[in-house]
Amino acid sequence: MILRGPEHFITLLVVPSFCEEQLIMTIETYDQALAFIHGRTKFKKIPTLKRMRRFLDELGSPDKRIKAIHIAGTNGKGSTLAFLRNILQEDGLKVGSFTSPFLIRFNERISVNGKPISDNDILRLTNIVYPVVAKLDDALLEGGPTEFEIITAMMFEYFSEGHADIVLVEVGLGGLLDSTNVMTPELSVITTIGWDHMHILGDTLPKIAYQKAGIIKPKVPVVVGKIPEAPLKVIEHTASGKKSPMTILGKQFTVNNLGMIDWEQHFSFKSDHDEFNDLSTGLIGDYQTDNAALAIQAYLNYCQLSSRPVNHNSVIAGIKQTKWGGRFERINDHPTIVIDGAHNISAVDEIVDLLESNFSKGKIYVLMGILADKQAEKMVEKMATVKNVSIILTSFNGPGKRNAADPQVLEEQVDSKERKKTVTDVIDDWQTAIDTIQKKLMTDDMLLITGSLYFISDVRKYLLASLN
The missing domain is CATH 3.40.1190.10 (Mur-like, catalytic domain)
Structure with missing residues (x-):
């Protein structure tokens, strides 16, 4: 053997x-x-x-x-x-x-x-x-x-x-x-059905929905979230074919x-x-x-x-x-420091809506560390649509063979595409970035650290050790 x-x-x-x-x-x-x-x-x-x-x-x-x-x-x-x-x-x-x-x-x-x-x-x-x-x-x-x-x-x-x-x-x-x-x-x-892992799951939402709907088993009930019409039809078709009752x-x-x-x-x-x-x-x-x-x-x-x-x-x-670490989790009150594993464009969309609805007062410093195989440019561009946001890009050690997006290259790609200064700063070392931003925070300001869940994991360990 x-x-x-x-x-x-x-x-x-x-x-x-x-x-x-x-x-x-x-x-x-x-x-x-x-x-x-x-x-x-x-x-x-x-x-x-x-x-x-x-x-x-x-x-x-x-x-x-x-x-x-x-x-x-x-x-x-x-x-x-x-x-x-x-x-x-x-x-x-x-x-x-x-x-x-x-x-x-x-x-x-x-x-x-x-x-x-x-x-x-x-x-x-x-x-x-x-x-x-x-x-x-x-x-x-x-x-x-x-x-x-x-x-x-x-x-x-x-x-x-x-x-x-x-x-x-x-x-x-x-x-x-x-x-x-x-x-x-x-x-x-x-x-939910959104854009993620398209190289594996498919390049349209209905294709991604087909993969997700694969968990539906014959006559086993399925509960479905708020999903756009086209991918929802795929899920409904799968459930119907397997005679699985749906609640939406x-x-x-x-x-x-x-x-x-x-x-x-x-x-x-x-x-x-x-x-x-x-x-x-x-x-x-x-x-x-x-x-x-x-x-x-x-x-x-x-x-x-x-x-x-x-x-x-x-x-x-x-x-x-209910608590769930790394999901818009407030790590510190004064100053306000929040971490969130918004690791794809759909999650960034949700964070943007949350920031615009509830955090219009003060300045929001967003420190982003994103995997290279994600929609990094779109994620940064979307986050930049929040009026009181200042974006800082950083790097981290990705898991296994998956690398973090190079923050310098990402800044150049975003700024040249938008034809304006979208990224405020690039600080390669994320610990240095956190320390630098913390010193700038005023009473109503917030530091939001977001991106890859692997990045957030490292950040959470660091913050809980240094702030306690």
């Missing part, structure tokens, strides 16, 4: 098996487990779910032993999941979550009631999947599972052990061919925004059978009330599917208590 992987951290034990010697591999520490996971290939040339299905079958099909709600969408997946998790927790359920990427530590990707699983569990799960990965490396022409497939398998394995009553599973990329899509959930949720934001249920007061968003929700007035959340922005409405409707649908009574107090308390 050909042994692949970082051999320097693998212990090889020789044990008898059917009168032959068999090599059993053991990963001994948490850091070695992460090195193995992150050392795997990220993508294959030909996307398929067959490899993931075989991987899970070799593990005993753990995905078939859990109850799950599947959440896809361009933006809003994480916030919707967080709202729904808190509602279900308030209802007395133990709620598992699978999310990506992480902000502080890898363990965040698999959590129970919002608490990441332990280092020991990561190590234990890695050792469970490792022999199967090695086997598939030998058996499959394209090689064994990718990094995300391995993490997904670890998640299914963990929750199949009975650690949660219901698992909220966030799609990694797209939906149709995402490794999470091997399961059949109790309920599906599609939050703006049709079967509605949300009414009541404004922001003291960094809390107030809103009301109404469906055919339920109504909630003056709900409030610390996740601000009209797009967050849409996400909250999706979570409420998903809860109502889940109650109906599982014959549970609807608890209005669970909804009110769950929405109010």
Whole structure:
């Protein structure tokens, strides 16, 4: 057998098996487990779910032993999941979550009631999947599972052990061919359709919608967010063909925004059978009330599917208590410093609306760090439409082989295209940029740090350490 992987951290034990010697591999520490996971290939040339299905079958099909709600969408997946998790927790359920990427530590990707699983569990799960990965490396022409497939398998394995009553599973990329899509959930949720990962998902919104709609399973209900007409038709067509009942934001249920007061968003929700007035959340922005409405409707649908009574107090308390790091998160009050992972043009559009509606007083310094494979120019140009914004571009270390957009080059591209000075400054080192901008902030000013979620992760760690 050909042994692949970082051999320097693998212990090889020789044990008898059917009168032959068999090599059993053991990963001994948490850091070695992460090195193995992150050392795997990220993508294959030909996307398929067959490899993931075989991987899970070799593990005993753990995905078939859990109850799950599947959440896809361009933006809003994480916030919707967080709202729904808190509602279900308030209802007395133990709620598992699978999310990506992480902000502080890898363990965040698999959590129970919002608490990441332990280092020991990561190590234990890695050792469970490792022999199967090695086997598939030998058996499959394209090689064994990718990094995300391995993490997904670890998640299914963990929750199949009975650690949660219901698992909220966030799609990694797209939906149709995402490794999470091997399961059949109790309920599906599609939050938004926007421009992101076009090189993989397609160059039109209907094409992207087709990929997201791939999570819809036969006769499994689906809750859908506020989506433009053309991509919505694709989702409706898919749901109709699979005889999956749909509830759509703006049709079967509605949300009414009541404004922001003291960094809390107030809103009301109404469906055919339920109504909630003056709900409030610390996740601000009209797009967050849409996400909250999706979570409420998903809860109502889940109650109906599982014959549970609807608890209005669970909804009110769950929405109010929801926090989601890196989503217009206020890190500091005086001066006001906010971070937001607006990592694509659709997310920037939402931030622009929020700034124009609620932050017209004072100056807003926007520090942007964007991945090179994103619509960097459009993101900067859109952010620059806010009248009281001053844009500073910076750099950061991108994940793996993905590089940050060069801030000097990006400035030249934007300014030459706009034929005006759009970018105020370029400061290559983001820590220096933060320190420089902080010294300029007046009472009513704000520093908004935004862009790649990987960038925001590093910034959050830095700020929480330096400001506390």
